[in-house]
Each structure stands twice: as C-alpha cells, then as structure tokens.
Amino acid sequence: MTILPEAKLYIDGIVRPAEGDRGFDVINPWTGDVAGRAADATSADVEAAIAAARRAFDQTDWSTNHALRLELVTKLRALFEANRPRLVALARFEAGSALGAVDKAQVGTALSGWDDLLRVFPRLAWEKDYGQAQGYGFTSKRTVVHEAAGVVGAITPWNVPLYVNVGKVVSALLAGCTVVLKPAPDTPGMGAIFGVLAAEAGFPAGVLNVVTSADPVMAGEILVTDPRVDVISFTGSTAVGKRIMEKGAPTLKRLFLELGGKSAKIVLDDAPNFAMEVMQSLLVFHAGQGCAVQSRLLVPRSRYEEALGALKMAYGGFAAKWGDPEDPGQVMGPVVSQKQLDRVLSYIELGKQEGATLLAGGSARPDKGGGFFIEPTCFVNVTNSMRIAREEIFGPVLVVIPYEDDEDAIRIANDSDYGLSGGVAGSEARAISVARRVRTGSVSVNGGLCIAGDLPFGGYKRSGIGREWGVEGIEEFLESKVIALRV
Incomplete structure (x- = not known):
C-alpha cells in the first residue's frame, strides 16, 4: 500500500511527471513493500533542468538580488515547517528512520541547520577593500568582490536526505547560484518536496530544479560532464567521489565532495x-x-x-x-x-x-x-x-x-x-x-x-574536498573577482 505522495520532477518552475510518464517504486525499509512512486527522469528531462538553471542564472537577477534570495529562502523555510508531518513520513518510510531519530538528524536537525544558514547569511562579505597600492609607476585602487559561481549540480545520498539537501540547496541559493538537485533513488520524495514547495513559494522559473531517477548514475553523470554546470556538490561514497573527479576533469568542474569516513x-x-x-x-x-x-x-x-x-x-x-x-x-x-x-x-x-x-x-x-x-x-x-x-x-x-x-x-x-x-x-x-x-x-x-548548521563540515584525506554548512559552506558556491582601478 502506498503511503507517500508521488514524487514528481520540478523543472523550469513546473512540477510535472517524467517524459513518457515513466516512474519507479519507492520501497519502505520497514516492510519491504512499496511506499510510493517517483518520476523516473530521462536524459531529456535532465537536459531540460540544466538548460533552465543556466537560463535562470544568465538571464535573471537571481545572482545579484540578495534581498530577493533571502526573502524566498526564508519563505521556503516556513513552508517546510508547515509541512513537517510530510517530512516526518518521508524520513520514516523512505529512509527507514526510527521515530527517535526524526527530530534529530533526519528532520529537526535539518530544519535547525536551515535556520543557522539564514542567521549566518548576513556575515557574508560581498566586497572587500584592499586599499591602494603602487606598481609600475602608478597607483591602483583594489577591490575584491564575491559573486555566485553559477549552476550547481547537487547530488545527495539516502541516509539523512533532508539534512544533506538543505546543506547544499539552501547554501547554493543563498550564494546566488541556481540549482539542479538529484536525490538518491531510495529517497526521491525528500528531494521532490523542494520542488513542490519552491513552486508554492513563488521561486523564479529555473532557479531550483529537481530530477529524480531510478538509475543511480545517469542523471549524475550528465550533471558532472555538462559544461553548463559550474559546480558539483556531492555527498556519498569515496568510490563515487573519485569517479566524479575523473568525469568532471575535462570541463575542470569545480567540486565539493563530502565522502566516506571511518x-x-x-x-x-x-x-x-x-x-x-x-x-x-x-x-x-x-x-x-x-x-x-x-x-x-x-x-x-x-x-x-x-x-x-x-x-x-x-x-x-x-x-x-x-x-x-x-x-x-x-x-x-x-x-x-x-x-x-x-x-x-x-x-x-x-x-x-x-x-x-x-x-x-x-x-x-x-x-x-x-x-x-x-x-x-x-x-x-x-x-x-x-x-x-x-x-x-x-x-x-x-x-x-x-x-x-x-x-x-x-x-x-x-x-x-x-x-x-x-x-x-x-x-x-x-x-x-x-x-x-x-x-x-x-x-x-x-x-x-x-x-x-553554523559550523563548517568536511574531511581530510579521502573523506573529501571543501566544507559544507556555516559561512564556509555558502562560500563554497562563490567566486572571487579582483577589480583594480588606476587612479
């Protein structure tokens, strides 16, 4: 018996089925039975999501309108709170969470981490004055500006899906990036809810996109190899992290990798x-x-x-x-x-x-x-x-x-x-x-x-590259540009 709502795609501002109405079953870890259905994206669906994210980054003011981003991300947080019972059901019947873990890592900690990101957002320095300097016989006034890195492919795992989705999606959106979220096949609903609620919050088309797929590889490899995607943020196994580095090398993909641990x-x-x-x-x-x-x-x-x-x-x-x-x-x-x-x-x-x-x-x-x-x-x-x-x-x-x-x-x-x-x-x-x-x-x-949520998280050695959460986690999605004015 299905107990979860159908997980649909969210592409270019529209919640919709996959091409050809393809779908797959979501299995309840407690019973082994079908808990729900999810849209099974095709490569064409993933391409459409990337194109929408690229267009939203290049042709709208999302990357520069800090006030709009903060307003909509805050509104989205309130909608997640209003839908907490649905989040609890997803944590239980997709990820197999016990009730005592729901208000910790699964749902409660994820939402409090979202609040932490909103609290640290004002601490970001979008410009820094480096003063004047002499060189080659003239004076230059130097400024460093921090701006959004571009289109982000967020590839997330099944163990604490809401927590990881929040850490990537919210940080990237606050930084001014546009996002294609690809959740794990075991927990598609915890990704799809971002699309449903973003549509309700009134997000501009293409700023956030969600693609679910039964194939654990296809959508991710398209994101990693597509030159229109600027950043890949991945949480998962070290073996897959190595493959992402390899596949992303031809386009010199910028990577955040949070990998295994012992x-x-x-x-x-x-x-x-x-x-x-x-x-x-x-x-x-x-x-x-x-x-x-x-x-x-x-x-x-x-x-x-x-x-x-x-x-x-x-x-x-x-x-x-x-x-x-x-x-x-x-x-x-x-x-x-x-x-x-x-x-x-x-x-x-x-x-x-x-x-x-x-x-x-x-x-x-x-x-x-x-x-x-x-x-x-x-x-x-x-x-x-x-x-x-x-x-x-x-x-x-x-x-x-x-x-x-x-x-x-x-x-x-x-x-x-x-x-x-x-x-x-x-x-x-x-x-x-x-x-x-x-x-x-x-x-x-x-x-x-x-x-x-207000502390940087990441690892040494084969546990990954970069940091997630806190100010440092938002900065992972920023580039630094030097502007020097001859005076």
Whole structure:
C-alpha cells in the first residue's frame, strides 16, 4: 500500500511527471513493500533542468538580488515547517528512520541547520577593500568582490536526505547560484518536496530544479560532464567521489565532495566516567548509516577487559530498544535497502574470517518485520589492519581496538584513508591535546557538539574536498573577482 505522495520532477518552475510518464517504486525499509512512486527522469528531462538553471542564472537577477534570495529562502523555510508531518513520513518510510531519530538528524536537525544558514547569511562579505597600492609607476585602487559561481549540480545520498539537501540547496541559493538537485533513488520524495514547495513559494522559473531517477548514475553523470554546470556538490561514497573527479576533469568542474569516513573515538584512561563513555559508544543511531559516525572505538589496553564488560552490558540493555516503528523513544530501525543489508552482512562475515570476535549481534533479524533489519553488532579483538577497521561499512557495526598509550591511540586514529570526524574522552587538557593531533575535519571532546548548521563540515584525506554548512559552506558556491582601478 502506498503511503507517500508521488514524487514528481520540478523543472523550469513546473512540477510535472517524467517524459513518457515513466516512474519507479519507492520501497519502505520497514516492510519491504512499496511506499510510493517517483518520476523516473530521462536524459531529456535532465537536459531540460540544466538548460533552465543556466537560463535562470544568465538571464535573471537571481545572482545579484540578495534581498530577493533571502526573502524566498526564508519563505521556503516556513513552508517546510508547515509541512513537517510530510517530512516526518518521508524520513520514516523512505529512509527507514526510527521515530527517535526524526527530530534529530533526519528532520529537526535539518530544519535547525536551515535556520543557522539564514542567521549566518548576513556575515557574508560581498566586497572587500584592499586599499591602494603602487606598481609600475602608478597607483591602483583594489577591490575584491564575491559573486555566485553559477549552476550547481547537487547530488545527495539516502541516509539523512533532508539534512544533506538543505546543506547544499539552501547554501547554493543563498550564494546566488541556481540549482539542479538529484536525490538518491531510495529517497526521491525528500528531494521532490523542494520542488513542490519552491513552486508554492513563488521561486523564479529555473532557479531550483529537481530530477529524480531510478538509475543511480545517469542523471549524475550528465550533471558532472555538462559544461553548463559550474559546480558539483556531492555527498556519498569515496568510490563515487573519485569517479566524479575523473568525469568532471575535462570541463575542470569545480567540486565539493563530502565522502566516506571511518572515524575513531578515543577513550583515555582518565575519562571521568570511563565505563559510561564506553557504553555510550554503541553504533546504533539510524542503524549506523552516517558518514561521520564513530565506528572505531579505541580503548586503553590496560582497561580493555573493563571496556568489553561495559559494552556487553550496553548491547544487552539495548537489545529490546530497537526496530519498533511506532516507539518514539527508539533511534534504530532497519537499514535502507536489501542491497545495504547484504553489504553489512558481508562485512560481518569478513570480520569473522579476519579473526575478530563478535561481542554482540551479527545477524539479520527478519523477525522484526519484512524490511531490512540487522542487529546492533560489535566486534572485539580487532586490529587496525583488518578491513572491518579500515573500510566504511555504513551499518550498525562497531569495532573495538586496544591501544598502548596516547601516542599509539593517535597513531591508530590517523592510520586511516579517511579523516571526517571523531571523538576524544578524557581529562580536558589531555583530551584537547589528543584531539588537536587527530587528522580529521571535526572532533568532539567529552561530548562536545562538533557538527552543527553554523559550523563548517568536511574531511581530510579521502573523506573529501571543501566544507559544507556555516559561512564556509555558502562560500563554497562563490567566486572571487579582483577589480583594480588606476587612479
């Protein structure tokens, strides 16, 4: 039974079906049944969206009319608030969010992040006076102006779709860019709602366009290779990020890439409440489907057995607190799809083959329903050389690694292809000292909130290029131009 409204395209100011009325089913991760339908864009639909965005950027005052942009983006935010019940339904029945996660990363945090972007918008400096300078026998008065980069292709994932859509679309629109949004096939409705509400808000035709497609590659590759698209903003796997870099090279596409992570949480031996810090490290929120989750837990070898005891207690206590779609206190539901379930199970099997020990979980749970359920899982006796410690699993699988001292903990944390997020727990001065040496884009010290709408977010190494959110996230969509006047 379909429970979600049909997700349609939004191209050149019109909400419409795909060419030939093509569509595809959207699957409910809780049940495995069809939750709704979405328009299946053709290459011609994507071309039309790019042409509309190019025309709106080149032939209207959108890029220079700061007041209009702020007015319409603020109006769109109010419409999203008015449609919060629809957003909740999309988060639940497209992304598989548990109710306890809806008002956090899925919907609540996304909308509060939107508010943060509106708050920081006045801090943008559109011009900067560099004063006068002598050169070649005359004086020049220099000014740097910041202006919109152009047409943006925003390619977004399925795990926290509203949050990522807001981070890209709202930032790009505030910067003065026009946008083609291509959401993931698993969560098309959370992209399509931008078109429906933009039309209601009265956005100029072509400023924002949304194309949904069953094909995870086609629309994205057109955006990446089309010379009319100036910027690609992508969140997803490192493998796809590499392909985007390759495909975008012929047109020297400007890229923002927020990619994978294998973030470490280091619990120091002087953590004020060592056992509690360890117990709170369960990887269960939204079934571990987050790029910035702390999926490697590093604990001192001197307290390793104590840590394992705390984890065993924590996982045992959590066993009955997940998988109920109607319980507002639960934060873990299914993974998003059969494909993702198979991926996570394959990594669990790999962990066993590598010699790690299952402390908890490790199995699919069809008794929870017809959807894609897998137990909260924890491996111990893990070394950092194992693939389960080095590769992004994107599921509820925590690996626990012992370390000898602070230097060893820092070495293990940094011995990764990734550098997106992380955490350190311990006495304040020591924990901050360790955090400063971990090569990652954000670090939480003793539970500090290091990811928020007014803070830049992004990674080191193979975790990506550039920063999203905050003033820096809007600036990703700006170019700098020097104007020098001979006086």
